[in-house]
Amino acid sequence: RLRQSVLEAYENQDYPSTSLVRQILELPDDTRNPGSFLSTIVCALTPLHDNGNIKELDGQLIFSFNREENVISGSINYDLNIYEEDFIRWVSRHVENILEKALKDINAKIFEIAFLTEAERKRLLLEFNDTNREFPGNMTIHGLIEEQALQTPDRIAVVFGEHCITYRHLDERAEGLAAALKEYGIGPDSIAALLMERSLEIMIGILGILKAGGAYMFIDPDYPRDRINYMLKDSKAKNLLVS
Structure with missing residues (x-):
């Protein structure tokens, strides 16, 4: 053999x-x-x-x-x-x-x-995966995005499927949404709900609410109607954003 x-x-x-x-x-x-x-x-x-x-x-x-x-x-x-x-x-x-x-x-x-x-x-x-960074205690999430938009305005900030958005456009659209939300009473100690499918618009909505000074609550559109109604009532959300 x-x-x-x-x-x-x-x-x-x-x-x-x-x-x-x-x-x-x-x-x-x-x-x-x-x-x-x-x-x-x-x-x-x-x-x-x-x-x-x-x-x-x-x-x-x-x-x-x-x-x-x-x-x-x-x-x-x-x-x-x-x-x-x-x-x-x-x-x-x-x-x-x-x-x-x-x-x-x-x-x-x-x-x-x-x-x-x-x-x-x-x-x-x-x-290589040690991505922990020290940030000032008074720095906000939307503040970091604003700072990044000034440093690298044309760099891609968010990618979702085949769609993407730069830091410049993300910050500009969030700023416009924040101005509109303030007119509807969104500010400190207020909650705005987001009822939409996962998309780029979610990030714009979150940043817009934070820029207005409010807090956001995400609601999955697939939740039962009773569950959605309960979340809105229990949180006392002032506004509901939908896509």
Whole structure:
């Protein structure tokens, strides 16, 4: 059986990576350029692949491994015009990490092996997502939006589906709504209800109410009528905004 496996390995030693991708992903034979990035990567193992042949391979990134008794050594040859040394070192660390975990559990499936190191995982989950910021205690939400509108007026502030609005337009429309709400009695110690589907208008409504000095209460249009009536009565909302 071992002899048969070795013979089959030699027979398929130059099996194209694109064909391998087609077979693994069960893609049709006429699929164009599957895994085009893989076509630039070569993986070789001596003595299965001859060292002389490995040097002649035309690959932008070549992983070559050598097995002697119970020791496997490896090297990476890469195109300096495409890859930087730091990136190759990053790749090599992940290869080592994957091999180490695979050797600890030889029955582990490839998709179960995390290629990130613990340090990288910590950076991604904790450090990169550490978005806590200190703000002045007297700064309001709508005040922050106004400040951002002055600094980056044309930057996108809100995205909903295929629609978006800039900080400038968001602040201008909220300011116009606030002026209208004040005429209807919205101000400090008053509540305005928002009865509308989720949309860009909700953000305009919330900011407009806050700018007017009031508090907002969101009501889902899918709530039963009795529930909506109770919320309006119990909150003593002065105004109801609908889309």
